[in-house]
Structures are given as C-alpha cells and as structure tokens.
C-alpha cells in the first residue's frame with residue numbers, strides 16, 4: 470500500500486480515535502463515584518420514597534457514607550451530582566451564574582410563567598429581584614404589621630373561636646393565603662379573593678406533578694387554573710394601573726400591595742421596569758413561594774410549643790408583657806415585633822430542625838471541577854443544604870430543641886444555617902415570613918392554649934412537610 474495513503478488513514482482514523490479514548494478515559498477517571506442505577510428511573514424512586522417516608526436525611530447520609538460528599542446518580546433521567554456539606558453550600562451559593570443556573574421542574578415553568586424570578590438569570594434576575602425586594606424590604610413591610618394582624622383576627626374569628634378541635638396545618642395555609650392575597654394582590658375578603666385562592670390551590674397541586682397535559686390529569690387541572698388566575702391578575706393589573714394614574718403614583722398608593730409597587734417602578738429614563746408578563750408571573754410565584762413555607766413554619770412551632778412546657782412558658786411571658794403594654798384593641802406595631810426576640814429564636818430553631826425546603830437543584834451550564842471531580846455541562850446539581858443544620862459540628866446536640874442557640878450574634882459558621890438559602894438567590898421573603906409568624910403567634914398565644922390531640926403526629930415530605938392528620942390540636946380560649 471502507498472505509504473502516503475497509510476499515513477493519511479492514520480491521521481484520519483487512528484488519531485481521532487486515540488484522542489477520544491484518552492479524553493474519555495481522562496474524564497471518566499474524574500467523574501464522581503456512584504452508580505447510574507436503572508435506565509431512566511435511576512435512584513429516583515428510592516429518593517422520592519425517602520421523601521414520602523420522611524427519611525430523606527438518611528438517604529443522603531447513606532450516600533455520603535458510601536461515596537463521600539460528591540457522588541453521581543440518576544434522578545428522573547438526568548445525570549445528577551449530589552454535593553454535600555457546608556463547603557458545598559458555600560460553593561453553590563457563591564457560584565457564578567455562568568456555571569450553575571437555577572433549575573425548576575418543567576411543571577413550575579409552565580404553571581408560573583417563563584418570566585418568574587426562579588427562571589431568570591444574570592441581569593434579568595437581578596432586575597426582577599431588586600423590584601420584588603423594593604416591596605419586601607423591612608422599611609416598606611413595617612407599615613403592614615397592623616394589616617396582617619387584621620387578617621389574623623378575621624381568620625381566627627371565623628375558624629378558631631368557638632371550636633374545641635382544629636387542624637392547624639390546613640388552617641395556617643388558609644391564613645397565609647389570606648395575608649398574601651391582601652398584601653400581594655390588594656384583594657380583601659370576598660368572592661373575588663375566594664375564587665383566586667381556589668385557582669391557586671389547583672396550581673399548587675400541580676407544581677410537582679408529571680407535566681402531562683392530557684384531559685383529567687392533575688397537571689391539566691393546574692394549567693387550567695393557572696390560565697384563570699392569570700386572567701384575574703391581569704384584570705387587577707389594569708385596575709391598579711388606573712388607580713395609580715388617578716392618584717399620580719404617590720408613594721402611599723404605590724406601596725399598597727406588591728402589584729401596585731411593581732407597576733410604579735421606573736428605569737432612570739422613566740421607561741417601565743417590568744413588563745406586564747413579568748409582574749403577573751412574579752406575583753404568582755411570590756404567592757406560591759410564600760404561603761406554603763410560612764404556614765409550615767407556624768404549624769411546626771405550634772407542635773413544638775405543645776411538646777415543650779418550658780419553651781411555652783417563656784414565649785407566653787414575652788407575649789403577655791407586650792399585651793400588657795397595649796390598650797385593648799390596639800394593633801401591634803413594628804416596635805412590638807422588635808420585642809419578640811425569644812419568639813423569633815423559637816422560629817429559627819424550628820426552621821433549623823424542620824426546614825420547609827429540603828433540597829434544591831441547579832443546572833450545570835459549563836464543566837467545572839469540584840473536589841477533584843469533573844462535573845460535566847448538562848448534568849444537574851442537587852444538594853440538601855439544610856443537612857448542615859443537624860450536624861453536631863455546627864449545632865451541638867442537634868436533635869435538642871434549644872432556642873437559646875440563636876441568642877448569639879452569629880449562632881453558627883457561615884453557610885451552616887441555610888433555611889432561607891444563601892447568595893444571590895437567598896429568600897427575599899424572609900422578613901415577610903418573620904412578620905407573619907410573629908403576628909400570628911402573638912394572637913394564638915394571647916387567645917388560646919392548646920394540646921396535641923392524641924393521634925398520628927407524623928409527617929412526610931411532598932416535597933414540603935405535610936402532617937398526616939393536618940396536626941389536630943385541642944384548643945381552649947384563654948381566660949383574660
């Protein structure tokens with residue numbers, strides 16, 4: 470054979486093959502340990518089952534024991550790397566958005582809209598986040614303490630007074646829905662709010678369903694509810710724009726609710742900051758992100774207080790002192806909330822032990838190296854940030870409910886208490902959640918005593934914690 474021909478063949482076939490072999494070997498060598506499991510399903514069923522049986526912490530720990538803090542697995546057909554520990558939390562929360570992007574299930578994008586904050590990255594994310602924070606910051610929220618208390622009162626009068634037993638979890642969900650409807654959409658009690666709340670309940674039911682849009686699927690019902698909710702929110706937008714025009718966008722009218730606030734935001738050249746679609750999508754996501762989390766927090770505080778007489782006695786004393794300092798019927802103020810220091814520590818300790826958000830996902834946009842392993846583009850990162858909250862290195866005797874841990878200025882090293890996340894995606898609603906929680910607890914502790922009904926108090930994750938029996942409690946009005 471012609472030597473030139475052999476040489477060309479060598480260049481065209483053997484060299485590329487050799488290169489592929491070497492580079493694949495090099496990459497494989499550096500991929501994290503772990504197996505892919507069954508095709509498509511991989512380890513999805515065992516993880517989802519662990520969530521449903523409230524053993525997800527054990528599931529993660531088992532993997533960490535077997536493979537270390539970095540391991541690969543297959544979650545719903547996507548190659549996934551589990552990163553674990555405080556260093557992983559820090560890495561993910563401080564990672565640039567060109568390497569890791571937010572990743573939500575398809576169902577969330579379809580139900581909440583493509584312009585919702587969790588779908589955005591880079592400058593778009595920054596712009597929308599700043600817009601939301603301009604309403605969710607303490608300086609603005611402090612004027613709503615009284616409005617939230619009015620909502621709590623109305624709710625308690627309707628659903629708690631005159632009852633001997635209630636289910637705390639569904640009631641707290643209904644309460645946080647009411648508070649958010651008032652402050653996000655500016656909707657007071659009435660048929661319109663009831664209709665919107667119903668649509669939201671259907672939307673939420675489909676958030677983690679398989680995104681199969683066929684008649685009679687759960688996802689189809691949620692999509693239809695989302696379309697109806699959007700029509701209502703769009704109409705609200707039109708009305709509020711009209712009101713703002715008439716009132717010449719005074720600061721007071723602009724801050725009436727989230728929608729009015731977002732409508733009145735302008736760029737330096739006076740052009741609008743957010744499009745109508747962005748306002749609608751983000752009002753919807755805030756409503757969904759905000760109501761489930763805070764209601765879970767308050768419900769678990771109710772449970773912990775019922776189980777711990779000494780914590781209960783201390784918290785009651787704090788609220789009695791505040792109540793004594795007020796005239797009958799006088800609404801709570803921002804200054805009163807500042808006095809509820811112990812109550813917020815109880816809330817933080819509750820969030821440490823039962824964080825509403827167990828794990829999150831990010832999409833890998835470019836190959837990166839972590840702890841000596843290559844994590845390829847196209848994979849997803851999963852991490853259960855809050856596992857550090859039960860690590861005795863950071864929180865000694867972690868299973869013990871001890872609110873005094875949060876007395877210190879910095880109770881734990883950075884990235885170990887992460888119930889509200891961290892970095893550029895840290896929860897912008899934490900102040901809102903704090904106000905809601907404190908106001909609700911003040912009312913409950915001042916008006917009722919309660920004990921757990923002797924039934925099943927276990928819970929599972931769906932993916933948020935859900936009590937099997939809704940947390941039934943027996944309540945008694947307090948003698949004043």
Ligand code: HEM
Nearest residue numbers: 587758759762763766826829888889890894896898901902
């Ligand atoms: C106890 C209550 C709450 C907890 C534990 C909580 C927890 C979290 C966590 C962990 C994240 C970050 C998720 C990630 O990194 O992937 C987050 C994001 C978010 N939360 Fe909250 N949240 C709470 C209440 C609220 C409230 C009341 C609101 C609205 C009023 C809200 C709105 C949001 C929004 C819009 C995001 C997305 C932020 C972004 O992508 O930049 N949350 N929350």
